[in-house]
Amino acid sequence: MSGSQIDPSLFTNLDAQSQQEVARFLEAETSKSKVQMSIHQYTDMCFKKCVKKIDSSDLNSGEQQCLQTCLDRFLDTNISIVKL
Amino acid sequence: MLSVFESFNIREEASYHLLTGNCASNKEMDNNQIKKQLQDTIVREIATANVNELVNRLTENCFELCFTNPSSSMGSKDKKCIEQCMQKYMKSWNILSQSYVKRIQEAKAAGDI
Incomplete structure (x- = not known):
């Protein structure tokens, strides 16, 4: 992203308390963004597994069920591996 | 990519700062303006x-x-497929988003995270 980069001198012009507030704000937004990026990854993965045909703009019940199960089993896989 | 409403809110808050600026010292106003600017940039970039x-x-x-x-060319069938596929994909995103957030909350409640 080259368009609107943050000017570092802006940050150093802030008083200590405001610097801390901005840092905390950045941290909170970054962690929200991490969750969103995970959802992008899961959607990509599960959409490939569950949606094979486009003949409507709605998900049928089978596809919905599949997406749900896909996410649950992926997270279970991750948890099992971490616990090993 | 801000929506019309979001950019309106930013403008409104900016004028709010101008109106209330008289009470705050110059230094404080600078601080708040810079802080707002940095936070807006963070939100926009993300x-x-x-x-x-x-x-x-x-x-x-x-x-x-x-x-x-x-x-060799894009037909109306192709366009329809893309349109329907987009809808389906975004509905999938919403379903997975809800389930994922729900599962994170459950794990937190159970003390797993």
Whole structure:
């Protein structure tokens, strides 16, 4: 992203308390963004597994069920591996 | 990529700062303005990254599904397929988003995280 980069001198012009507030704000937004990026990854993965045909703009019940199960089993896989 | 409403809110808050600026010292006003500017930039950058990610993954998945045999030109069938695929993909995103957040909350409540 080259368009609107943050000017570092802006940050150093802030008083200590405001610097801390901005840092905390950045941290909170970054962690929200991490969750969103995970959802992008899961959607990509599960959409490939569950949606094979486009003949409507709605998900049928089978596809919905599949997406749900896909996410649950992926997270279970991750948890099992971490616990090993 | 701000919506019309979001950019309106930013303008409104900026004028609010101008109106209340008299009570605050100059130094304090500078601080608040810079802080607001930095926070707005952070929100904008993250939103842009999010939209980019969605557009890339949408394009890849819908290209895969709608153009198994790419023909020499785009037909109305292709456009319809892309449109429906986008809808389906975004509905999938919403379903997975809800379930994922719910599962994180359950894990937190159970003390797993």
